[in-house]
Amino acid sequence: MGKTKQNAYRALTALTGAxxxxxxxxxxxxxxxxxxxxxxxxxxxxIVDTSAAVYTTEPTDTLLELTNQATSTAKQAHCFYxxxxxxxxxxxxxxxxxxxxxxxxxxxxxxxxxxxxxYLTRSQPLAWYASGGLHRGDFPIEGPFFCNNxxxxxxxxxxxxxxxxxxxxxxxxxxxxxxPEDPFRGALVCIxxxxxxxxxxxxxxxxxxxxxxxxxxxxxxxxxxxxxxxAVGLAATGNAIAPNGTDILQLGVALxxxxxxxxxxxxxxxxxxxxxxPNTLVVDHLFDGAIDPLSSTNATTSxxxxxIPCGNNFLSQDPGDATAQFLVFNEFEQRFxxxxxxxxxxxxxxxxxxxxxxxxxxxxxxxxxxIAGQTRIRGVGTSATGRGLLGVARLxxxxxxxxxxxxxxxxxxxxxxxxxxxx
Amino acid sequence: xxxxxxxxxxxxLGVLLAALILNVxxxxxxxxxxxxxxxxxxPKIVSDxxxxxxxxLSTTSNLQTYVHCxxxxxxxxxxxxxxxxxxxxxxDQDCAAGQTCARSCNSQDFDLILTAQQPTMWxxxxxxxxxxxxxxxxxxxxxxxxxxxxxxxxxxxxQACPGLETGVQGTRWTPLPVGTDFVGELKCVQVQQDGDxxxxxxxxxxxxxxxxxxxxxxxxxxxLTITGNAAANGGNxxxxxxxxxxxxxxxxxxxxxxxxxxxxxxxGAVDAFTGATVSxxxxxVPCTEMLELGATPVGVGFNVVNEFEQPLSADAVxxxxxxxxxxxxxxxxxxxxxxxxxxxNLLNIRVTPTNTLRCLTGANRGAVCTTDLDCGAGILSxxxxxxxGCRPSSGILGVAEEFHTLGNQTATxxxxxxxxxxxxNPDIIVLPAGVGP
Numbered sequence: 001m002g003k004t005k006q007n008a009y010r011a012l013t014a015l016t017g018a019x020x021x022x023x024x025x026x027x028x029x030x031x032x033x034x035x036x037x038x039x040x041x042x043x044x045x046x047i048v049d050t051s052a053a054v055y056t057t058e059p060t061d062t063l064l065e066l067t068n069q070a071t072s073t074a075k076q077a078h079c080f081y082x083x084x085x086x087x088x089x090x091x092x093x094x095x096x097x098x099x100x101x102x103x104x105x106x107x108x109x110x111x112x113x114x115x116x117x118x119y120l121t122r123s124q125p126l127a128w129y130a131s132g133g134l135h136r137g138d139f140p141i142e143g144p145f146f147c148n149n150x151x152x153x154x155x156x157x158x159x160x161x162x163x164x165x166x167x168x169x170x171x172x173x174x175x176x177x178x179x180p181e182d183p184f185r186g187a188l189v190c191i192x193x194x195x196x197x198x199x200x201x202x203x204x205x206x207x208x209x210x211x212x213x214x215x216x217x218x219x220x221x222x223x224x225x226x227x228x229x230x231a232v233g234l235a236a237t238g239n240a241i242a243p244n245g246t247d248i249l250q251l252g253v254a255l256x257x258x259x260x261x262x263x264x265x266x267x268x269x270x271x272x273x274x275x276x277x278p279n280t281l282v283v284d285h286l287f288d289g290a291i292d293p294l295s296s297t298n299a300t301t302s303x304x305x306x307x308i309p310c311g312n313n314f315l316s317q318d319p320g321d322a323t324a325q326f327l328v329f330n331e332f333e334q335r336f337x338x339x340x341x342x343x344x345x346x347x348x349x350x351x352x353x354x355x356x357x358x359x360x361x362x363x364x365x366x367x368x369x370x371i372a373g374q375t376r377i378r379g380v381g382t383s384a385t386g387r388g389l390l391g392v393a394r395l396x397x398x399x400x401x402x403x404x405x406x407x408x409x410x411x412x413x414x415x416x417x418x419x420x421x422x423x
Numbered sequence: 424x425x426x427x428x429x430x431x432x433x434x435x436l437g438v439l440l441a442a443l444i445l446n447v448x449x450x451x452x453x454x455x456x457x458x459x460x461x462x463x464x465x466p467k468i469v470s471d472x473x474x475x476x477x478x479x480l481s482t483t484s485n486l487q488t489y490v491h492c493x494x495x496x497x498x499x500x501x502x503x504x505x506x507x508x509x510x511x512x513x514x515d516q517d518c519a520a521g522q523t524c525a526r527s528c529n530s531q532d533f534d535l536i537l538t539a540q541q542p543t544m545w546x547x548x549x550x551x552x553x554x555x556x557x558x559x560x561x562x563x564x565x566x567x568x569x570x571x572x573x574x575x576x577x578x579x580x581x582q583a584c585p586g587l588e589t590g591v592q593g594t595r596w597t598p599l600p601v602g603t604d605f606v607g608e609l610k611c612v613q614v615q616q617d618g619d620x621x622x623x624x625x626x627x628x629x630x631x632x633x634x635x636x637x638x639x640x641x642x643x644x645x646x647l648t649i650t651g652n653a654a655a656n657g658g659n660x661x662x663x664x665x666x667x668x669x670x671x672x673x674x675x676x677x678x679x680x681x682x683x684x685x686x687x688x689x690x691g692a693v694d695a696f697t698g699a700t701v702s703x704x705x706x707x708v709p710c711t712e713m714l715e716l717g718a719t720p721v722g723v724g725f726n727v728v729n730e731f732e733q734p735l736s737a738d739a740v741x742x743x744x745x746x747x748x749x750x751x752x753x754x755x756x757x758x759x760x761x762x763x764x765x766x767x768n769l770l771n772i773r774v775t776p777t778n779t780l781r782c783l784t785g786a787n788r789g790a791v792c793t794t795d796l797d798c799g800a801g802i803l804s805x806x807x808x809x810x811x812g813c814r815p816s817s818g819i820l821g822v823a824e825e826f827h828t829l830g831n832q833t834a835t836x837x838x839x840x841x842x843x844x845x846x847x848n849p850d851i852i853v854l855p856a857g858v859g860p
Contacts, residue, residue, distance in 0.1 A: 123728035125771040140730040228836035291566035329540040331586025365565035374542040403643035
């Protein structure tokens, strides 16, 4: 009997120890951030529609800002535009948002990425319009440069010989293409690289986590409108990249052992290269169709929600996907729920998440019964790239104005890792 | 042998619970804008008759959540010999010679009770009445109704909006109205059921929507949250002095950032897409706050790098409790570096608290000091009887708001500043005693 008790005690101790280890390991994994520098910067929503043809009612562009907060070292950003435009099946050149744009033919979803490099000097801010990019020759610090001492008065263009040209920190090598289409709807992901390595590698040095970013939606027309949000960041942990190779970035720690079956996903905490994506997103919003409590013109409200998967395979051009589960709470403590597939990118009015009839949606004020709501969003699924989600919200009103804001996150990082595979 | 007489199941459960409790305390050790916390700070609440603010506050808890909130009035008035004039001001330099910019930093408080996962919102100018009427129904307008409380309609008549009562039973007002002459801060603290005792539940989050009521132009930012350390030993001790000294091990609430940073247009730069001229307004509030005791003196410096990697700086600015100012209007040497006329369009601005000891209270309030004796007579004490004398200059938190002007239109957009590093000096929030429901 005593032996049985001892065995029970040991078994429980082991079980508890494992549970504690899991709990602590889980908590050790931090989350994404929208208010501090990081090594992976994600702009979940970029809109370009300079002729107001598909996505907007006024000509619209997005100003993107990327800043190197490292005060002494230059950094390289390896960036990927994600083009989430859909196209008409009867006219592949025509961008569409749904079949009505195609005269009844199918509006086929698409996903494509283009990548480019930006070199930022210490503390340097840089901005560009998504529609135009920033071409070589347009960057702030591209010369002219002068030779090293003792020929420091001689421009490099005259030839420096063995002395060499002193380019210092500069934007040389940078080139930002315009988004591939106008209209364009998509996202941007920039990964901090260490340019001092040869070849450059994802930055896990002491000066990692140096990037901050903003996006500003600019609309001109009868109503001038501006909305700005912080790019979402994922901090590098400082762990070596080697376990996954330099081309697979591991976000978070794998606690879900079922995911281990899909290589190459290491379980070890030591292999975590970047902070994990959140388990739950929480967004406060006004329900669609409510009358803005501040408006003197009784403008009605609508909220756009944009979600993108954390993981992407840029090598095989395989976008991340997950199913977003929504739990919606109104001011009466009543709960509603729905779900929606996030394949590459979900950008929708919230009252179109669960139905095409906005007035019957659980996100409609008439159905919810109150003006304010809280929605919790959780990504689920079995995609090889993971199931984490990131996003941003934008409140719009019927008077043509808007305001963007970042989404809160809750709980520890998702129990599965997300993977970004670089080409 | 005696050890084995203990219940292994209970022992194991205890260890697991302890781990879970510890896990609650292992929050990211800094102030955030994207995670729930125990102290929620809205640095910029505007209700000036032209613009108003819609405050959103919600709990992420599955249990009832108790909240104690304070509006801190940051409106400044020029004063001479202690007598306030009608002229609004931000800094002493805004006033005539011999006058100072006086800011009472008075606070008014109210309590909220949120049910599980409940979101709530209210209009700052009017507050919100506890009312479940009117209701919203499919196909009908869903809106708040104005409740006339006096013989004549008033712009501060409260709104009644559909939703469960969030106020304390027997109190018709839930969030108080601030009227239409208010610029300041809102600070909400998660408390226990008694309405007084701070509680490190880390379940509050919020947003603020600032809107021009006539044109609808709007800006929105996330409220800043300070995470409480829920550890049983060495965590939040439940007294009314909230120490912001938690950096991962021991301490009550998370430390403030060492600096805040944001990227914006240079003042007067023209946005090429819209053709609008852009100006940025920076709002700062101190991390240290002595609610109902007095204004917190703050000093900050600006370091700027433009897109040409040119480092620039502006002299320190001193203010009391609240600072809201266009970058072009900062009357300090070096602030011309914010202007686009210098040939730059983009600025990376870092704002850092001055690294000095400063008298929080006393006859020499705001002066640089080395000991409490330098602060003169009249040093106040916190609830824990700690002297609020010579302490490290307060940390800061802030938001930025852009104003894009084209012709007679002005569009606005707010954005949270980024936090850079963590302070090594603790801040303190002193709550008033005995104000629970």
